[in-house]
Every structure is written in C-alpha cells, then in structure tokens.
Amino acid sequence: MATVYDHGGGVKSIQVPIPDNPLGHTLVYVVDTDRGPVLVDTGWDDPTSWDTLAEGLVACGTAPGDIHGVVITHHHPDHHGLSGTVREASGAWIAMHAADAAIVRRTRATRPGRWFSYMAAKLTAAGAPDAHVAPLRTAHRPSTLPGLSPAAPDREIVPGELLDLPGRRLRAIWTPGHTPGHVCLHLEEEHPARLPGHGRLFSGDHLLPEITPHIGLYEDPDDTTVTDPLGDYLASLERVARLAPAEVLPAHQHTFTDAPARVRELLTHHESRLTDLQALLAEPLTPWQLAERMEWNRPWSHIPYGSRNIAIAEAEAHLRRLVKLGRAEAVAGSEPVTYVASARPSL
Numbered sequence: 001m002a003t004v005y006d007h008g009g010g011v012k013s014i015q016v017p018i019p020d021n022p023l024g025h026t027l028v029y030v031v032d033t034d035r036g037p038v039l040v041d042t043g044w045d046d047p048t049s050w051d052t053l054a055e056g057l058v059a060c061g062t063a064p065g066d067i068h069g070v071v072i073t074h075h076h077p078d079h080h081g082l083s084g085t086v087r088e089a090s091g092a093w094i095a096m097h098a099a100d101a102a103i104v105r106r107t108r109a110t111r112p113g114r115w116f117s118y119m120a121a122k123l124t125a126a127g128a129p130d131a132h133v134a135p136l137r138t139a140h141r142p143s144t145l146p147g148l149s150p151a152a153p154d155r156e157i158v159p160g161e162l163l164d165l166p167g168r169r170l171r172a173i174w175t176p177g178h179t180p181g182h183v184c185l186h187l188e189e190e191h192p193a194r195l196p197g198h199g200r201l202f203s204g205d206h207l208l209p210e211i212t213p214h215i216g217l218y219e220d221p222d223d224t225t226v227t228d229p230l231g232d233y234l235a236s237l238e239r240v241a242r243l244a245p246a247e248v249l250p251a252h253q254h255t256f257t258d259a260p261a262r263v264r265e266l267l268t269h270h271e272s273r274l275t276d277l278q279a280l281l282a283e284p285l286t287p288w289q290l291a292e293r294m295e296w297n298r299p300w301s302h303i304p305y306g307s308r309n310i311a312i313a314e315a316e317a318h319l320r321r322l323v324k325l326g327r328a329e330a331v332a333g334s335e336p337v338t339y340v341a342s343a344r345p346s347l
Contacts, residue, residue, distance in 0.1 A: 003015040004060055041073055042086055070083050080104070126315075175239065182206055196246060200246060204251045208250045208251075238263065
C-alpha cells in the first residue's frame with residue numbers, strides 16, 4: 001500500500017520505493033495547479049515503483065493519466081526514472097535544467113562501450129589497481145539497467161524564473177553540486193500552517209535532514225574542463241540558506257525546518273572533512289589511495305565494487321577543492337598522479 005502524506009496547501013507526497021537501496025524510497029511530491037497536478041520527481045523505473053506511484057496518485061485524488069507536468073530536480077534514476085512512463089500515461093510535459101538535460105541526451109546517444117572505456121581510463125588515472133579496472137574492459141552493460149535510456153525532457157527549467165504552473169508560484173533555484181543541473185524549487189506561498197520563514201522548498205537531494213548527498217565529478221567523456229563540484233555544492237548551500245524557507249521538503253527521509261541551521265551543519269562537516277583529507281596528504285597519495293584512507297560508513301574492504309567507483313569520484317571532488325583552495329597540489333611527473341598537502345601561506 002502506498003504511503004501518502006498531505007503537507008497542506010495543495011501539496012502531497014508519495015513514498016516511491018527504490019529497489020535494493022538503503023535510501024528506501026524517493027518522496028515524489030504532487031502539487032495541485034489550476035491545470036491539474038504536477039509532480040516534483042517521479043521515482044525509480046521499476047514495476048513495483050510504478051505501481052506504488054500510480055496507487056499513491058489515486059490516494060491523492062488523481063491518477064497517472066491526469067498529470068499535467070513533471071518537474072525534475074536532477075537526472076538521477078531515482079528521481080527521473082519514471083518520467084517517461086508518466087508522460088506516456090498522461091501526455092505530461094517534463095522539465096529539467098539544461099545542464100542535466102544535456103547529460104540525459106548524451107546518455108541516450110552514447111554506446112555503453114564508450115562509457116566503460118571512459119570509466120576504465122578514469123579509474124586507471126586515479127590509481128585504481130588493474131584488478132579493479134579489468135572488469136570494465138570486457139563489460140557488457142545489461143539492457144535492463146535503469147537510466148540507460150532516460151526520458152528526454154521537453155521543457156527547460158531556467159534558474160531564477162517561475163515555472164509555468166498556473167495558480168502557483170514555484171521558482172527555480174539552481175543548486176549545482178550533486179549534479180551540474182540540480183535545482184531546488186521554492187514555493188513562494190505562505191506556509192499552510194503559518195510557520196515562520198519564506199514559503200517552502202522542494203530540495204531534491206541538495207539539502208537532506210540527516211545525510212549528505214554524494215558529491216562526485218561531473219562526468220562527460222567529451223569535456224576536459226576541470227570542474228569543482230564540491231565548491232559548487234558549498235556555494236549552492238549558502239544560496240539556499242539565504243532563502244530561509246519555512247519548511248524544506250526533501251526527496252528522501254522527511255520534511256524539516258530551519259534550513260540555515262542544517263546548511264551550517266553541512267558546511268562544518270565538509271570543512272572538517274577537507275581538513276582531515278589535507279592531513280592524510282602529508283604523504284603523496286593517488287585518489288584511490290586517498291579513498292582507501294577516507295572515513296566511510298563501513299570499512300573499505302566491505303565496500304562493494306560499484307560503491308568504490310562512487311567513492312573514488314568523491315575523493316577526486318575533494319582533491320579538486322583542496323587544490324583550488326591552494327591546500328593541496330599535484331606532484332609533478334607522478335603517474336598515476338599523486339597529491340600532497342601544500343604548506344599554508346602565513347598570514
């Protein structure tokens with residue numbers, strides 16, 4: 001049975017399950033508008049997830065065929081996975097920020113072998129042992145893997161502008177970091193329970209009550225630009241804190257208040273982590289070696305193969321931030337490249 005919650009003011013949420021994932025579910029929000037309900041995210045592309053979403057929509061007093069539009073906070077399959085199925089059922093439009101829409105188009109157009117070759121090269125450059133890289137060289141991606149052919153959006157979310165939701169004021173706030181095109185959505189309406197603050201914020205994965213989102217690299221085989229996802233994320237956090245919404249409606253866990261306090265916790269967490277990693281770089285380390293030494297939610301030996309790839313990306317994102325801040329530097333001539341802490345300039 002679908003779990004549905006009424007947040008008041010024409011906003012409800014449905015817990016859509018994510019199969020075999022510790023997050024458990026995605027909170028899909030149903031927002032009433034003058035032209036019919038609009039969804040914020042859709043959930044994982046899986047038959048059970050679709051059945052739960054459809055059942056939840058009926059419990060909300062609507063149905064899949066009645067959906068007017070779909071607003072996607074970011075392209076990940078636990079958010080965008082069912083968008084195409086919703087559009088097939090209803091004719092709804094799908095809106096996404098241009099940066100994530102580009103990822104969707106690239107994913108649809110790229111042969112799986114290209115991605116495996118790219119990832120093998122990236123991991124080799126990061127210092128991964130050959131035993132870890134070898135499976136990628138002979139891998140064949142299963143055709144049933146979610147996210148292989150995500151739905152192409154037909155509308156663009158423009159940061160700072162109100163979305164076309166008749167009867168509602170929903171403004172897009174660009175919050176890159178978790179993905180390059182992640183957006184939060186600020187409902188600029190009085191809180192239905194009159195909580196102090198400025199409206200409500202659909203925060204996607206950007207701001208969660210008890211966990212921190214993964215911050216890795218913006219992967220693009222055809223773009224050699226050195227990005228700084230962690231720097232983007234930290235700046236985006238401060239942007240959201242300045243909004244001071246009365247309540248945050250995230251895509252996972254539960255709703256919460258006092259966004260500025262949660263932002264301060266996250267900023268402190270990431271600064272502490274950067275300081276710890278800088279200390280580890282007292283000796284030159286590759287990104288793989290750094291990831292092996294970082295603190296995770298379980299020992300490195302217990303982290304499965306796919307999660308290690310995610311961990312390497314997170315280690316590299318932190319290294320890029322340290323380098324940009326002048327707190328670490330690449331060791332000239334090292335291959336694979338190693339990094340070492342820089343001496344802090346005296347004040």
